[in-house]
Amino acid sequence: MEHPAIMQTMRTGYPEIDYLEHERYRNANYKAEDYPVEDYFGSEIQAGDKYIMTDSGHVVLEENIRDYLQETLGAVFYEAK
Known part of the structure; x- marks a missing residue:
């Protein structure tokens, strides 16, 4: 027995879908109305800040x-040469 989704993919190929399109749309169009005043490091958050x-x-x-990842997770950043 053949699975219908596999058969369709074999006939038509993989779909041309950008899986991050929804995330990009949401991030570009979502405006927080009530946002925090300061971040983890005490930096003031202004309107329009991400x-x-x-x-x-x-x-x-x-x-x-970057500072948050280093402090909380111990992340180490490298640069390829």
Whole structure:
């Protein structure tokens, strides 16, 4: 017995879908009305600033994400030469 989805893919090929399109649309069009005043490092969040909210409830400005990853996860950043 053949699976219908496999048979369709064999006939028509893989779909031309950008799987991140929904995420890009949501991020570009979602404006938080009530946003936090400060992030994890105490930086003030202004209207129009992009920030990340973690599962643990930490708020981090996009420009501070590298510092946050280093401090909380012990991340080490490298540059290829």
